[in-house]
Amino acid sequence: MFTSYTLKNNARVILIPQEDTHSATTLVMYPVGSRYEPEKLAGVSHYIEHLMFKGTKKRKNTLILTREIDRLGAEYNAFTGKEYTGYYIKSDAQYLETSLDILSDMLFSSLFDPKEMEREKGPVIEEIRMYNDNPLMNIENVFEDLLYAGCPLGRDIAGTETHVKSYRREDVLAYKEKYYVPRNMTVVIAGNIPGNITTLIDAYFAKEQSARRPSAAFRHFQYGPGEKIQRIRLQKKQTDQTQLMIGFPGFAHAAKENDTLFVLNAIFGASMSSRLFIQIRERRGLAYMIRSGSEAFHDTGYQYIRAGLESKNINKALSVIAQEIKKMVERPVTDRELRDAKTHIRGSVTLSLEDSSAQANWYARRALFYPMVETPEDVLKKIDRVTKEQIQALAKRIFRMHEMRIAIIGDVKKETITF
Numbered sequence: 001m002f003t004s005y006t007l008k009n010n011a012r013v014i015l016i017p018q019e020d021t022h023s024a025t026t027l028v029m030y031p032v033g034s035r036y037e038p039e040k041l042a043g044v045s046h047y048i049e050h051l052m053f054k055g056t057k058k059r060k061n062t063l064i065l066t067r068e069i070d071r072l073g074a075e076y077n078a079f080t081g082k083e084y085t086g087y088y089i090k091s092d093a094q095y096l097e098t099s100l101d102i103l104s105d106m107l108f109s110s111l112f113d114p115k116e117m118e119r120e121k122g123p124v125i126e127e128i129r130m131y132n133d134n135p136l137m138n139i140e141n142v143f144e145d146l147l148y149a150g151c152p153l154g155r156d157i158a159g160t161e162t163h164v165k166s167y168r169r170e171d172v173l174a175y176k177e178k179y180y181v182p183r184n185m186t187v188v189i190a191g192n193i194p195g196n197i198t199t200l201i202d203a204y205f206a207k208e209q210s211a212r213r214p215s216a217a218f219r220h221f222q223y224g225p226g227e228k229i230q231r232i233r234l235q236k237k238q239t240d241q242t243q244l245m246i247g248f249p250g251f252a253h254a255a256k257e258n259d260t261l262f263v264l265n266a267i268f269g270a271s272m273s274s275r276l277f278i279q280i281r282e283r284r285g286l287a288y289m290i291r292s293g294s295e296a297f298h299d300t301g302y303q304y305i306r307a308g309l310e311s312k313n314i315n316k317a318l319s320v321i322a323q324e325i326k327k328m329v330e331r332p333v334t335d336r337e338l339r340d341a342k343t344h345i346r347g348s349v350t351l352s353l354e355d356s357s358a359q360a361n362w363y364a365r366r367a368l369f370y371p372m373v374e375t376p377e378d379v380l381k382k383i384d385r386v387t388k389e390q391i392q393a394l395a396k397r398i399f400r401m402h403e404m405r406i407a408i409i410g411d412v413k414k415e416t417i418t419f
Helices: 044-051 062-070 093-109 114-133 135-147 161-166 169-179 197-205 257-268 275-283 311-330 335-352 356-369 376-384 388-398
Strands: 003-006 012-017 023-030 075-080 085-092 186-191 232-236 242-249 287-296 301-309 405-410
Touching (some): 023 093, 044 075, 044 085, 044 114, 044 169, 062 093, 085 093, 114 161, 135 232, 135 301, 135 405, 186 197, 186 356, 257 301, 257 311, 257 376, 257 388, 275 287
Antiparallel strands (some): 003 012, 023 186, 075 085, 242 301
16 A cells, blocks of 8 residues: 655655565656647756756765765666656665655755756757667657647657757756746655655655746647648658557546556557467568557547568558457457456556556656556556457547558658558
8 A cells, every 4th residue: 555645845745665675766756748848948858857967065966976876776767758757766775765865955956057057968969869860769759749740749858959959057947946846746655665754755855845836737739630641750761670650549647448448458469469469470470579559648648559570561561450450440359358468467567566666656657647546456456347348449439540640760662651
């Protein structure tokens, strides 16, 4: 079970004690990411994430800061999404107080030294180039830019090289100070938690005063053009393997359909015994990697299918995928598929959540994006109630071929793709 409470400065705290583990993870999440940014500051949430590791009033530079964490043998990092930014340290439980000290110091007292800010633009730009040079990593950006063309959800989380070079310190700090306030903060601690944890949290996270709650407003999503010729995006690139991603409009984080969609994907393309894996890889040898899944945001989401394959096999794969979609829409899944999908989900969720960092991440996302925080068992019970009829009905709703988008990175000519 978990405990949730609010500090006097309105920061939210969630504690998830775990037995039989010697680790503890501290994760701090903010509900802000790239879709909250004005166009001229595209990528600034990600840039700020980088700057948090560049020194504080107490730990003057990167070396002092990171050496203190490294000497503990801890895992630490940060991540930025389109609707969130997170910072975490996972360590031996005996070093939990040190983790709290370091994270609070970074988030409340980072220096944002002008020289460091200019210097860090280089690594951020190189990170952008790294993703752009790697089709496996970049295909999602190409797809989302196609699906959500014309709105912030379609932009690359990191912005562009031009954006990064243009950041001004005063604008970056104004954006940071608007969102990085205690009442916009969720502190999650999972693992081997000591009895005095509330005292420690008060010491490190309750003293900072909280300004008024920042606006949660973001620009509502919009889909890109729906004409068939504009529902395909090709990024031509000399590669040995072409990356293919197709998708359909889906559902927001808290949509009730997601439980059924979870089961649908377990059957359709989320495992080595799934329909797509068997038909695309095992029966026809068209791809090494093939899978289906979904992505969700506050007000929208999408269903996707991804594959890595030879360019000459794209149309064959699209044809087989269309056939498998048609089967999902026209016929109920079998009793065995439904039963196996549910046990697969339960097993994979159970295994993934043995780790304290996975537990912290689960509860942080539930706190940020759902009306109430549900435990994994709460969600698994809902999945156990999913029926064959619900899966088929959802397949009919989501697999609308006239709404399908196709993104491709590879040495391909657009006019050769048939769908």
